[in-house]
Amino acid sequence: MTMVLVDIQGIKKYYSARAELLAKEQVSVKAVDGVSLQVYSGETLGLVGESGCGKSTLARLIMRLDLPTAGRIFFEGENIFKLSGKDLKGYRRKVQIIFQDPYASLNPRRTAGSTIGEPLLINQMYDREGRALEVARIMDVVGLTKEQKGRYPHEFSGGQRQRIGIARAIILKPQLIVADEPVSALDVSIQAQILNLLKDLQKEFNLTYIFISHDLSVVRHVSDRIAVMHFGRIVELAENRELYEHPLHPYTVELLSAVPAPDPGRKKERVIREREVTGATNGQGKCPFHPRCPVRVEVCEKDEPELTDRGGGHFVACHGDA
Amino acid sequence: MLLEIKDLSTHFHTDFGVIKAVDRVDLSIDEGDTLGVVGESGCGKTVLALSIMRLIPTPPGKIVSGNVIFNGVDLLSLDSAEMRKIRGKDISMVFQEPMTSLNPVLRIGDQITEIIKLHLGLGREEAMARAIEMLSLVGMPSPETAIRNYPHQMSGGMRQRVMIAMALCCGPRLMLADEPTTALDVTIQAQILELIGRLKHDIGTSVILITHDLGVIAEAAEHVAVMYTGQVVEYASVENLFATPLHPYTVGLMESIPKIDAPWGRDVHLKVIPGAVPSLDDLPKGCTFQDRCAHTMQICREKEPQLKEYMPKHRVHCWLYEK
Secondary structure, three states, X not given: OOOEEEEEEEEEEEEEEEOOOOOOOEEEEEXXXXXXXXXXXXXXXXXXXXXXXXXXXXXXXXXXXXXXXXXXXXXXXXXXXXXXXXXXXHHHHHEEEEOOOOOOOOOOOOOHHHHHHHHHHHOOOOOHHHXXXXXXXXXXXXXXXXXXXXXXXXXXXXXXXXXXHHHHHHOOOOOEEEXXXXXXXXOHHHHHHHHHHHHHHXXXXXXXXXXXXXXXXXXXXXXXXXXXXXXXXXXXXXXXXXXXXOOOOHHHHHHHHHOOOOOOOOOOOOOOOOOOOOOOOOOOOOOOOHHHOOOOOHHHHOOOOOOEEOOOOOEEOOOOOO | OOEEEEEEEEEEEEOOEEEXXXXXXXXXXXXXXXXXXXXXXXXXXXXXXXXXXXXXXOOOEEEEEEEEEEOOEEHHHOOHHHHHXXXXXXXXXXXXXXXXXXXXXXXXXXHHHHHHHXXXXXXXXHHHHHHHHHHHHOOOOOHHHXXXXXXXXXXXXXXXXXXXXXXXXXXXXXXXXXXXXXXXXXXXXXXXXXXXHHHHHHHOOEEEEEEOOHHHHHHXXXXXXXXXXXXXXXXXXXXXXXXXXXXXXXXXXXXXXXXXXXXXXXXXXXXOOOOOOOOOOOOOOXXXXXXXXXXXXXXXXXXXXXXXXXXXXXXXXXXXXXX
């Protein structure tokens, strides 16, 4: 049986904000509002949702770049928010992130080789010569040549920069990689190269991925299981094929129908509804999707649905039987 | 024919030499038609739109040759005062970034009425009434309130609706939409595409839709021009382009996108176009796609192909199809 690598238990992250400029009252924005999730060793868990649904906040919590308002995250059985000192440094070695924007996430004044090799330096691994060898080896693995190690980010194309970011992330041989929209800033022909590279690396190094994207076709291509987020919660979680072929939550259905198909013969029926601009500051005690839900029933306004198993590991948070 | 672009070239003079951002482009668009222009970053699609609008910053840019014949008049022969009368009225543009292309310190209503007052000569009251009418046309909830709002009080989708309302408020014959949905979420994108389609139907405006997304093209365009390194490499109706793509670049693009209904498996890899788009200041001799193409022949390295009709209404810029 596969092992649970990351166990997220009821994690919440609220930010306080003012509803309007100069308003006296503080409101809390519930960026992540009670997410529980297990990530298995060696799998790719896709996390999809639209902007503001909390997917990047969740990534920051898993990376321990932020502390939660409530809840716990266990990595190999250890609560990551209790780690400090040497243990925390050890955790950071096992968990790495790939960022969205290869233009903004590299230091323009550092050469590619120095960016890729810095994690080794921080962790005092190898001597100078050993580090150079390791950097060259990793550059080869991600499809860069070792001659390029003295170049600066502006001398690389977007796809190559993303390869530098990937090389930096895998050089410490991490167990878990959080990829936050890793191909969104890339052109289509380059996007395919990076997606293939990520798949190859996963096989070679037995990596576990949490793959965050707003693009349902990309998520479908890489993920074993997929979690759909909406207003800081997971509304549906299922195996790849199951989610795309039998989506149960009305929000998932809406998202899937919104993706434009590259096939002019198939202009499909849309199920898009006008968006209620309520924001993530919603009150408790009702389903946050109910204002625009086509299958809402009375109970949706009184009670917030829990994420429950509908069989075969297909979880849905919905009162309806959609 | 509403707009005919003939042999249009726009060059930029830089320290590294001359960049041919748009290189001898021939295109046309009929009344009520939607022309999709698709290509990756740097292929010249935005410069093409800015050239039609005569918005190329000079220097460093310059339209060096060609004609842009709109409604019988060559736009490139007009002086700037005459062009200002057409820009925003007969031809309008929706820019990519709804977050940055509205003025943050002006209310929405003032931004829309500015154009209406200028082009249609209406007074303040009448212009406001027209602005409200346009906002309700683009599906803005409570337009009477919206005209008093500032851009930051609106979401991305609503701002893009304001941009479209501004583009449509003088009843243009042609609307250029440069990546109008790229910054938006998929559900909002679907709404905006539907809106553009509906307005085109109601008002009869022709649309040039610029995008990098083949899904958006399939959804919204009737004809498609595929651009690569400043040139149109393939032109066809949307049905023909997707049924029988001819140019190796078009074929490669289509194969490299993950499909939402494709068979899934851990070992399924996407087909890729090897390499990257060559730098525009260092293009190879002959066909510019030669280093990424699986069918490169001797002639591709020596001579540049021409955009020629291979099948009825299906033109391609490739030596493979030279008869």
